[in-house]
Amino acid sequence: MSELLQNLQWRYATKKMDPAKPVSAEKVDFILEAIRLSASSSGLQPYEVFVVTNPEVRAEIVPHAWDQQQITDGSHLLVFAAWDNYTAERINTMFDLVNEKRGFKNEGWENYRKMLLNTYPSRDPETNFQHAARQAYIGLGSALIAAAEMKVDCTPMEGFNPDKVDDILGLKEHGLKSVVLLPLGYRANDGDWLVNLEKVRRPTDSFTTLVE
Numbered sequence: 001m002s003e004l005l006q007n008l009q010w011r012y013a014t015k016k017m018d019p020a021k022p023v024s025a026e027k028v029d030f031i032l033e034a035i036r037l038s039a040s041s042s043g044l045q046p047y048e049v050f051v052v053t054n055p056e057v058r059a060e061i062v063p064h065a066w067d068q069q070q071i072t073d074g075s076h077l078l079v080f081a082a083w084d085n086y087t088a089e090r091i092n093t094m095f096d097l098v099n100e101k102r103g104f105k106n107e108g109w110e111n112y113r114k115m116l117l118n119t120y121p122s123r124d125p126e127t128n129f130q131h132a133a134r135q136a137y138i139g140l141g142s143a144l145i146a147a148a149e150m151k152v153d154c155t156p157m158e159g160f161n162p163d164k165v166d167d168i169l170g171l172k173e174h175g176l177k178s179v180v181l182l183p184l185g186y187r188a189n190d191g192d193w194l195v196n197l198e199k200v201r202r203p204t205d206s207f208t209t210l211v212e
Contacts, residue, residue: 007148014153016192017185022075027150034146035139046132052077065160074185081176082132086120157181
């Protein structure tokens with residue numbers, strides 16, 4: 001327990017990454033697996049993660065992300081892309097996968113499938129996208145913790161133009177919209193104004209409320 005908290009104390013939103021230090025494939029795979037194992041509403045996993053290592057593609061994204069150089073100085077860019085809508089096909093695919101893996105059908109589970117099919121596809125696409133995007137943020141949280149566990153630096157980014165990133169990666173053709181970016185790399189020895197500053201969080205007594 002203490003080691004996990006120490007790792008979280010160690011991590012910060014890295015402002016300057018060392019381009020000469022790439023993250024190993026094994027560590028990236030560990031982070032991706034942590035994301036894949038994350039919780040999601042109804043187990044639908046309504047998002048995907050694009051792992052961008054191509055330098056030219058990452059350089060193309062930078063001007064549409066407030067010129068944040070971690071995108072190109074890091075070795076990997078994770079793009080969390082949520083479903084643009086819930087469809088019957090997408091819902092059925094996940095429910096069928098559960099039945100296939102578990103080897104049986106459960107009446108309560110099938111009734112739950114029907115409830116979702118009667119609810120989600122009829123909602124407006126923006127409501128569904130926003131719901132899917134919130135699930136992607138759960139995966140982001142897992143990625144931050146997994147990266148800290150591997151002593152890999154990362155910087156979650158909302159400061160970018162989603163439409164431009166969607167175009168660059170061809171996400172619209174997949175029925176996806178970019179939600180958040182996460183460059184992975186290692187902090188530079190110098191040039192990062194935040195690296196040696198104290199980590200500041202609200203004190204526990206003003207952050208946590210116990211209801212007994």
